Amino acid sequence: MLRFSLALAVAVGFSVGTAHAQETDIQGGHDHLLVTRMPGYYLSSYDEKDFDVLESPYLSGADAKWEGKAYRLGYSIKASSKPISMAQIARNYEAALKKIGGKVMASDGRMLVVKLQKGATTWIEVQAYNDGTSYSLLIVESKAMEQEVVADAAALKAGIAADGKIAVYGIYFDTGKAVVKPESAPTLEQIVKLLKDNPKLNLYVVGHTDGAGTADLNLKLSSDRATAVVQALIGKSIGATRLKAAGVGPYCPVATNRDEAGKARNRRVELVERL
Numbered sequence: 001m002l003r004f005s006l007a008l009a010v011a012v013g014f015s016v017g018t019a020h021a022q023e024t025d026i027q028g029g030h031d032h033l034l035v036t037r038m039p040g041y042y043l044s045s046y047d048e049k050d051f052d053v054l055e056s057p058y059l060s061g062a063d064a065k066w067e068g069k070a071y072r073l074g075y076s077i078k079a080s081s082k083p084i085s086m087a088q089i090a091r092n093y094e095a096a097l098k099k100i101g102g103k104v105m106a107s108d109g110r111m112l113v114v115k116l117q118k119g120a121t122t123w124i125e126v127q128a129y130n131d132g133t134s135y136s137l138l139i140v141e142s143k144a145m146e147q148e149v150v151a152d153a154a155a156l157k158a159g160i161a162a163d164g165k166i167a168v169y170g171i172y173f174d175t176g177k178a179v180v181k182p183e184s185a186p187t188l189e190q191i192v193k194l195l196k197d198n199p200k201l202n203l204y205v206v207g208h209t210d211g212a213g214t215a216d217l218n219l220k221l222s223s224d225r226a227t228a229v230v231q232a233l234i235g236k237s238i239g240a241t242r243l244k245a246a247g248v249g250p251y252c253p254v255a256t257n258r259d260e261a262g263k264a265r266n267r268r269v270e271l272v273e274r275l
Contacts, residue, residue, distance in 0.1 A: 040081030223247030
């Protein structure tokens, strides 16, 4: 069996040397739906396999054998970003993954292995390298994950500060409907925290859909969903003047609509800074 960590370390090390000057995400790569990246880093390598069989060098027995859809992502720090420690990278991911039920299986300060059990099992390995200037994520899903990005207030703030917007995937609706489902509560609470901690921040709440159905119906659906999110936030004591809803339907995809993984990425709410 392939012992993935050594191979991944070599790949990430190579990408830092060749891609650092560019400092833009590698073509065809994207963050995984489960977790956001550390602020100030760009995606320097990306590999995705529909099925792979791997063995963790950090675990033993049945827990060491992982198989399923595998994602390998390498991140490098931008030259303009403030360096952070390897321990800080690992601890940030540990805190984020624990919030959604992840169990830490191994950790040594720069490395982290987490098991997430929600019906199916998902394994996440984080490895930091080169004094924190690069790190890697390995995510192995026994089946496709649902949309469940960690919506942490600090990560939301950092994303908005860096790009003027951030995509949020932890807000749920039934197909074709615009009623916010109860399981969206943890994500809404983080948005509320973001807004309360940053009282001068005003937002556009922008709804996005996949490409299924007609454009006119999706435009209305995305607008109605954005309005529903705004109303939910107002109901949690956020001033109505700080929020404005909009919907763009299928017109701003971040992935192909030809497969389910791409559609899942396109169905999202974005928080956009209003200046």
